[in-house]
Amino acid sequence: MQNLEKYVINGGKPLKGEVEISGAKNAAVAIIPAALLVDGVCRIENMPQISDTDMLLTILSELGAKVRFINKATIEIDCRNVHFQDAPFDLMRKIRASYYLIGAMLGRFGEAEVAMPGGCNFGSVRPIDQHIKGMTALGAEIDVKNGFVYAEAPDGRLHGARIYLDKVSVGATMNIILAATLATGRTIIENAAREPHIVDLANFLNSMGADIRGAGTDTIKINGVEKLHGGSYTIIPDQIEAGTYMVAAAATGGEPVPVQAVLLELAVRPGLLQELQLGPEPEPFLPVPEPVPEFRGAGAVHLRRRADFLTPARRAERGQTVADRRRSVSVYCCAGLLRRFRYSAARCCCTLQSA
Numbered sequence: 001m002q003n004l005e006k007y008v009i010n011g012g013k014p015l016k017g018e019v020e021i022s023g024a025k026n027a028a029v030a031i032i033p034a035a036l037l038v039d040g041v042c043r044i045e046n047m048p049q050i051s052d053t054d055m056l057l058t059i060l061s062e063l064g065a066k067v068r069f070i071n072k073a074t075i076e077i078d079c080r081n082v083h084f085q086d087a088p089f090d091l092m093r094k095i096r097a098s099y100y101l102i103g104a105m106l107g108r109f110g111e112a113e114v115a116m117p118g119g120c121n122f123g124s125v126r127p128i129d130q131h132i133k134g135m136t137a138l139g140a141e142i143d144v145k146n147g148f149v150y151a152e153a154p155d156g157r158l159h160g161a162r163i164y165l166d167k168v169s170v171g172a173t174m175n176i177i178l179a180a181t182l183a184t185g186r187t188i189i190e191n192a193a194r195e196p197h198i199v200d201l202a203n204f205l206n207s208m209g210a211d212i213r214g215a216g217t218d219t220i221k222i223n224g225v226e227k228l229h230g231g232s233y234t235i236i237p238d239q240i241e242a243g244t245y246m247v248a249a250a251a252t253g254g255e256p257v258p259v260q261a262v263l264l265e266l267a268v269r270p271g272l273l274q275e276l277q278l279g280p281e282p283e284p285f286l287p288v289p290e291p292v293p294e295f296r297g298a299g300a301v302h303l304r305r306r307a308d309f310l311t312p313a314r315r316a317e318r319g320q321t322v323a324d325r326r327r328s329v330s331v332y333c334c335a336g337l338l339r340r341f342r343y344s345a346a347r348c349c350c351t352l353q354s355a
Contacts, residue, residue, distance in 0.1 A: 040230025
């Protein structure tokens with residue numbers, strides 16, 4: 001479906017059945033660069049099949065890594081023979097997650113030359129100042145000019161430091177973890193982000209011999225090690241994808257759906273049980289709320305993001321929704337996300353605007 005120009009959704013049909021949740025994209029795009037730090041073969045399972053992971057694997061291959069596909073969701077990465085050289089900058093500019101190569105390359109080579117990250121466009125450039133602050137605290141000399149980030153550890157290796165992030169940043173937290181894993185001494189990140197993919201990155205590195213503690217809290221401690229060894233690791237399911245299916249089933253009056261990806265957050269957020277009102281023994285399925293009031297097809301809408309319209313379009317009792325990339329009309333849809341994951345009916349509000 002991803003190569004089609006148009007999606008036609010006929011509503012009024014409840015969703016039921018089971019789906020396999022893909023690996024978490026935000027974890028995968030950090031774990032792939034993390035493989036640069038490993039002196040051995042990494043076997044990574046539940047790898048999502050998306051363009052960002054494909055481009056990152058290509059970048060690693062250009063640096064000398066051997067990438068072997070076991071199946072569509074399992075790969076082996078061997079970085080024992082990688083060496084510092086110019087990476088394909090044209091690929092780096094296409095993905096936001098390319099900034100993780102700064103921390104990974106600094107940790108592995110003591111230097112990095114990375115194109116400024118590209119990827120998703122939210123109308124303004126998202127700064128990487130907290131990334132730079134962290135790398136500088138670890139002893140790196142950073143120079144940003146002409147669309148590139150140049151970084152170098154003067155004595156070839158970074159040194160542990162206490163780093164306070166001025167604002168909570170998922171990317172900066174993960175990048176500093178990457179850079180500090182092979183640094184000398186202890187690094188402490190304060191005001192760290194606490195998302196599940198940060199925990200997954202730390203778990204991946206720890207399974208390869210790193211010493212990272214406190215991931216999932218606002219204070220993370222990394223004791224630098226001399227080297228990492230190979231091993232196997234399975235990426236967590238994507239909680240956003242799982243949540244989308246949950247909302248879709250609820251909005252269409254369908255059957256309960258698995259919530260294993262959401263329950264994985266319990267390790268990070270103990271209070272989630274109370275928010276979900278599930279009690280101490282969560283069931284493997286969430287009940288589906290009563291069907292929401294009737295939706296109607298939205299007509300022709302501009303395809304901005306699939307998740308914006310697919311759920312309400314499927315819920316529509318009658319009518320047809322056509323999403324066309326080429327039409328100059330925009331749609332804004334909100335599924336309500338079950339009001340903080342509770343069981344109230346999902347709501348959808350669609351507003352069409354002429355160009």
